[in-house]
Amino acid sequence: xxxxxxxxxxxxxxxxxxxxxxxxxxxxxxxxxxxxxxxxxxxxxxxxxxxxxxxxxxxxxxxxxxxxxxxxxxxxxxxxxxxxxxxxxxxxxxxxxxxxxxxxxxxxxxxxxxxxxxxxxxxxxxxxxxxxxxxxxxxxxxxxxxxxxxxxxxxxxxxxxxxxxxxxxxxxxxxxxxxxxxxxxxxxxxxxxxxxxxxxxxxxxxxxxxxxxxxxxxxxxxxxxxxxxxxxxxxxxxxxxxxxxxxxxxxxxxxxxxxxxxxxxxxxxxxxxxxxxxxxxxxxxxxxxxxxxxxxxxxxxxxxxxxxxxxxxxxxxxxxxxxxxxxxxxxxxxxxxxxxxxxxxxxxxxxxxxxxxxxxxxxxxxxxxxxxxxxxxxxxxxxxxxxxxxxxxxxxxxxxxxxxxxxxxxxxxxxxxxxxxxxxxxxxxxxxxxxxxxxxxxx
Amino acid sequence: xxxxxxxxxxxxxxxxxxxxxxxxxxxxxxxxxxxxxxxxxxxxxxxxxxxxxxxxxxxxxxxxxxxxxxxxxxxxxxxxxxxxxxxxxxxxxxxxxxxxxxxxxxxxxxxxxxxxxxxxxxxxxxxxxxxxxxxxxxxxxxxxxxxxxxxxxxxxxxxxxxxxxxxxxxxxxxxxxxxxxxxxxxxxxxxxxxxxxxxxxxxxxxxxxxxxxxxxxxxxxxxxxxxxxx
Ligand SMILES: Nc1ncnc2c1ncn2[C@@H]1O[C@H](COP(=O)(O)OP(=O)(O)O)[C@@H](O)[C@H]1O
Ligand SMILES: [Mg+2]
Numbered sequence: 296x297x298x299x300x301x302x303x304x305x306x307x308x309x310x311x312x313x314x315x316x317x318x319x320x321x322x323x324x325x326x327x328x329x330x331x332x333x334x335x336x337x338x339x340x341x342x343x344x345x346x347x348x349x350x351x352x353x354x355x356x357x358x359x360x361x362x363x364x365x366x367x368x369x370x371x372x373x374x375x376x377x378x379x380x381x382x383x384x385x386x387x388x389x390x391x392x393x394x395x396x397x398x399x400x401x402x403x404x405x406x407x408x409x410x411x412x413x414x415x416x417x418x419x420x421x422x423x424x425x426x427x428x429x430x431x432x433x434x435x436x437x438x439x440x441x442x443x444x445x446x447x448x449x450x451x452x453x454x455x456x457x458x459x460x461x462x463x464x465x466x467x468x469x470x471x472x473x474x475x476x477x478x479x480x481x482x483x484x485x486x487x488x489x490x491x492x493x494x495x496x497x498x499x500x501x502x503x504x505x506x507x508x509x510x511x512x513x514x515x516x517x518x519x520x521x522x523x524x525x526x527x528x529x530x531x532x533x534x535x536x537x538x539x540x541x542x543x544x545x546x547x548x549x550x551x552x553x554x555x556x557x558x559x560x561x562x563x564x565x566x567x568x569x570x571x572x573x574x575x576x577x578x579x580x581x582x583x584x585x586x587x588x589x590x591x592x593x594x595x596x597x598x599x600x601x602x603x604x605x606x607x608x609x610x611x612x613x614x615x616x617x618x619x620x621x622x623x624x625x626x627x628x629x630x631x632x633x634x635x636x637x638x639x640x641x642x643x644x645x646x647x648x649x650x651x652x653x654x655x656x657x658x659x660x661x662x663x664x665x666x667x668x669x670x671x672x673x674x675x676x677x678x679x680x681x682x683x684x685x686x687x688x689x690x691x692x693x694x695x696x697x698x699x700x701x702x703x704x705x706x707x708x709x710x711x712x713x714x715x716x717x718x719x720x721x722x723x724x725x726x727x728x729x730x731x732x733x734x735x736x737x738x
Numbered sequence: 739x740x741x742x743x744x745x746x747x748x749x750x751x752x753x754x755x756x757x758x759x760x761x762x763x764x765x766x767x768x769x770x771x772x773x774x775x776x777x778x779x780x781x782x783x784x785x786x787x788x789x790x791x792x793x794x795x796x797x798x799x800x801x802x803x804x805x806x807x808x809x810x811x812x813x814x815x816x817x818x819x820x821x822x823x824x825x826x827x828x829x830x831x832x833x834x835x836x837x838x839x840x841x842x843x844x845x846x847x848x849x850x851x852x853x854x855x856x857x858x859x860x861x862x863x864x865x866x867x868x869x870x871x872x873x874x875x876x877x878x879x880x881x882x883x884x885x886x887x888x889x890x891x892x893x894x895x896x897x898x899x900x901x902x903x904x905x906x907x908x909x910x911x912x913x914x915x916x917x918x919x920x921x922x923x924x925x926x927x928x929x930x931x932x933x934x935x936x937x938x939x940x941x942x943x944x945x946x947x948x949x950x951x952x953x954x955x956x957x958x959x960x961x962x963x964x965x966x967x968x
Contacts, residue, residue, distance in 0.1 A: 648836045656821075
């Protein structure tokens with residue numbers, strides 16, 4: 296059986312399907328839905344695990360991140376009086392955690408202040424992060440040029456800074472920033488380094504700098520990739536400098552009232568020695584914080600948990616869509632088998648003629664099998680076409696990240712072909728099993 | 739003319755099981771056909787003419803007895819071998835033409851070559867030539883339903899000739915035709931006979947049978963009369 300012969304059989308099959316194009320199209324709907332579901336399932340699964348891996352990668356799988364959150368039930372007593380809101384993580388919390396959990400290896404208390412940074416007339420609205428020298432290591436965020444804050448500068452409370460990648464470009468569009476100074480309020484900071492580019496949404500905690508209770512931070516990151524407003528860029532200064540220059544109180548004026556917020560620490564990252572200890576450590580931390588905070592003015596982000604959550608989502612979707620896919624494909628396959636059985640009966644005479652003219656049983660098997668596979672293959676092609684559009688809608692309406700890998704259409708298409716083979720075998724054997732004389736006599 | 743014997747039947751029997759009843763369609767038939775013969779098979783309805791033709795045409799296997807085709811015993815060959823023999827050495831013409839409806843004239847003629855694995859370009863050429871020979875030159879791309887009965891039977895004849903068979907079988911080929919187109923078809927058979935083809939035809943018309951040198955009459959599955967002229 297040569298390739299040209301096979302090709303002729305395929306052409307014959309296409310011709311015969313074209314003869315009943317509406318019937319063929321209707322027959323194939325089940326396969327279309329099945330294939331769509333397979334592609335959607337793979338796209339959601341791929342998207343979910345990409346998201347999770349991305350988060351893990353940026354947050355660190357050994358890390359537990361604690362953030363201060365303004366409690367939502369904070370009520371203003373009067374619209375004109377000055378009041379003070381005190382909330383969030385304290386240095387005492389950090390000491391307690393260090394004292395209680397033995398397997399904590401590094402701990403980075405961070406302070407985040409949202410403010411403007413100037414270079415002459417260039418202004419950038421950014422977050423200033425007061426941090427420690429080993430921040431790059433545990434956050435997996437490297438210095439691109441220059442160096443990070445040193446231990447010495449930390450102790451000396453030096454006015455030095457490391458700029459985020461984008462803000463360096465914005466503040467110093469032409470010059471080399473290294474060695475220059477930037478201004479924050481009335482203080483000047485010497486630029487000692489520039490960080491490498493990092494996707495901003497992946498960097499934990501964006502808007503809790505000035506009491507961001509309004510935007511529920513720490514929610515699952517959204518699918519929209521274009522979230523790189525310059526405001527989320529970060530400038531790093533020694534933690535000691537941050538405490539000294541900015542104090543622990545932030546004053547915010549709005550519509551005639553003055554609100555003051557006192558937050559000792561905005562963010563801390565607990566690095567646990569191995570991923571197995573992350574969950575239990577997070578439970579201990581949670582317990583410790585609960586005992587010492589009257590209100591829930593903090594939140595815990597466990598990247599490993601995010602991964603689990605993503606995997607759960609992925610699994611649920613896989614099960615649901617997998618079931619839909621399997622049912623559609625089986626129903627579709629049965630539909631195809633049914634039509635092919637009808638077609639075999641309808642074409643009994645033709646089968647008899649072909650047998651009389653020298654067709655062997657396997658020629659007949661091949662003819663009908665190819666026809667069935669073509670039928671389901673056409674369903675597969677339509678299904679792949681529609682299926683490629685579905686992830687787009689899922690992302691748009693369900694705000695879920697989806698990724699269509701190049702092999703998912705191939706898998707879906709192969710499955711449709713396989714359905715054709717499986718459900719085509721029986722009709723094809725029925726056709727080939729006919730007695731030539733009987734078939735010729737068939738009316 | 740050579741007198742090579744190409745068909746030899748010996749005590750051929752064929753019975754059908756219909757539930758508890760056994761129908762004996764052929765009961766011990768012996769027969770010889772030599773190359774170039776033009777044989778008419780006649781007899782009353784149900785006497786076993788079609789059964790005999792199906793056995794001769796390797797579409798079926800006898801219940802017992804021997805069938806030598808050419809030099810080979812084909813009585814008990816397997817399905818694939820019988821298919822191969824039908825495709826290479828035999829040609830069939832049926833009462834109801836039996837063309838494949840979705841194929842064009844030329845494609846119908848090509849079918850036997852297709853199963854022999856003859857390349858498309860060559861089989862197309864051969865089919866076209868033969869179609870011209872039976873007067874279908876300007877009907878090559880027509881579908882069977884666009885043709886008259888006589889024309890359809892010509893397509894069937896062309897199809898039976900395309901693999902240059904040893905024997906051509908025809909089961910009442912003019913049964914569905916009016917007498918004029920029937921005569922046209924019979925004229926084609928006469929011509930084939932003159933070219934030396936071996937023809938075996940079933941008919942129930944005396945007028946038709948007069949065209950052949952040899953008439954075999956069957957009755958109840960047995961040879962009643964084997965008449966050779968000259
Ligand atoms: N497939 C079959 N099953 C049962 N009986 C059959 C079958 N084919 C033929 N017969 C019987 O065999 C006998 C001869 O049939 P057939 O060869 O068709 O007769 P003819 O062609 O001479 O009219 C008839 O009695 C018919 O009923
Ligand atoms: Mg008959």
